[in-house]
Amino acid sequence: MAPIKVDGLTRRYGDVVANDGVTFTVEAGEVFGYLGPNGAGKTTTIRTLMGLQSPTAGTARVLGADVRDERALVAARRRIGYLPASPAFDEGATGREILDLHASLKGDRRRDELLALFDPPLDRKVREYSTGNVQKLGLIQAFVHDPDLVILDEPTSGLDPLMQQRFNEFVREERDAGTTVFFSSHVLSEVRRVCDRVAILRDGRLLTIEDVETLLDRSGKFVRVRLAGDAEAVDLDRNGVHDPQVSTVTGAQLADGADAGTVTEVTFTFTGDVNDLVGAFAGHRLLDLDLQEAPLEDVFMRFYGEGTDA
Amino acid sequence: MLELARFEGRRKLKGALALAVGLSLLAAMDVWVFPSVTASGVDLEQFVEAYPPALRRMMGIEAFGSIEGFLASQLYVFAWLILLGLYLAYSAASLIADDVERGRMDVTLSLPVTRSRVVAEKYLTLLVPVLVVNAVTPVVVSVGVALVGESISLGRLIAVHALSVPYLLATGGIGLLASVAFDRASVAQRVAMGVTFGLYLAESVLAGTDYRQVGLLAPSRYYDPTAILVRGEYDLAGAAILLGMVAVLVGASALWFGRKDVQ
Secondary structure, eight states: OOSEEEEEEEEEETTEEEEEEEEEEEOTTOEEEEEOOTTSSHHHHHHHHTTSSOOSEEEEEETTEETTOHHHHHHHGGGEEEEOSSOOOOTTSBHHHHHHHHHHHHOOTTHHHHHHHSOOOTTSBGGGOOHHHHHHHHHHHHHTTOOSEEEEESTTTTOOHHHHHHHHHHHHHHHHTTOEEEEEESOHHHHHHHOSEEEEEETTEEEEEEEHHHHHHHHOEEEEEEEESOOTTOOOOSTTEEEEEEEEEEEEEOTTSOEEEEEEEEEEEEOSOHHHHHHHTTTSOEEEEEEEEOOHHHHHHHHHOSSSOO | OOHHHHHHHHHHHHHHHHHHHHHHHHHHHHHHHHHHHHHTOOOHHHHHHTSOHHHHHHTTOSSTTSHHHHHIIIIIIIIIIIIIHHHHHHHHHHHHHHHHHTTHHHHHTTSSOOHHHHHHHHHHTTHHHHHHHHHHHHHHHHHHHHHTTOOOOHHHHHHHHHTHHHHHHHHHHHHHHHHHHOSSHHHHHHHHHHHHHHHHHHHHHHTTSTTGGGGGGOGGGGOOHHHHHHHOOOOHHHHHHHHHHHHHHHHHHHHHHHHSOOO
């Protein structure tokens, strides 16, 4: 039985279609990324999965429970962990009191282990918590009962880079231990590090479901090269080079202050083989080479067309 | 069971104690001024006779020259029927709406609990202020009355507090329903207080008119501190009706919240 099965899920708010016939299945033991820009409808799907709102049409099952059936869903929630997009807790309670409440209702087998990883100040009131600490408390309560399925809405927002990295490692370990993880993000680089498969949502519609490697191959790298001299001869007409932009500056200064003469800056998005990329600049003197993950918005524009319904 | 109620009820204890202290001070003041008011030689009964009958009824004025009549009007109609009634409506109005508005409900509803259980357990936390206030104040009143050399029937004093419990739970029920109906706590609070006070006014003003049936819906109709303290009449049927109102209001809130989207 698939931990999550979404079937033609549609949700309208008046004229706005937040989810439009979304269909996908998350398999047991995978980390599934739910990717899309802000406002794409990710939170709508997630809150429907948790039974917080009902679908206009279609439905979904989590751990076999239809999200429209409260009794079944309540039973399933014993084995589900959930972190909302902006988790909030009773501000007058301490972190410990909140974890005690969660323990009394769903168990807390993994409390000590999780507290060693994410360590919010348990004896302080939530009112005094920073955003990061609230997020840590949210992560702990999501995993504390050792759930089979964890649903996380933008889990790393509010975490500092060190914590993000710790979280990524943690999610991979969870996956290896058999937990199914479903999480949403609007940052491609975040999902690429931990996800096995990714669904991409835009304007409430599912555009594609891909293995993360396939997606990265298709999304490519943003490349910026600065090289000495006039680069007329750079051969950019090869596979995998998109939207090349070439600009030439004369009399530019190098970092050490020396005159570099003419400098050419080339930018493009590259989806081909890295060896080809290096080959393209053979014989040129490189001043700088910068490769970055292509921004998610560019990925959308490149592969899924702009202006079709935006 | 009751994990949520215990968790939230604990946090209401401090506020309930503060409320009990405040109302005890008010009660002590009423008891303390009573001898000097009666000793001043003013014929209070005659003075309040000059009030229009509707106003006298509204303020529960009867046998105003006795400690029972004085406290019934000055303390129990004013502070219990009106102030505490409104406080319970106000306080209950944030039970659901505030959690929804601040996003706390998402986490609560990720727990393996039904929505109706969330509603019921949150409502139960209202018992904390209701019980604390009604446990502390009668002690202060009975000690105070003895200190000023007056006497009051202990049975009636206990009854006026005990029978206020269903009344206060009913105004809390109005607040709870508003809390489910509106997603913003401030709106729910205003509506709950407006409805509670409006029903009280309608009941008192319309009592002698052809429209008195409107008052049947008002919780204040079924709790009459003056009748209890001055005449020793305990309206147990009224208390049962109030508990029936509670059942209807909490049941309707639970059903409604069970069906609505949490935004």
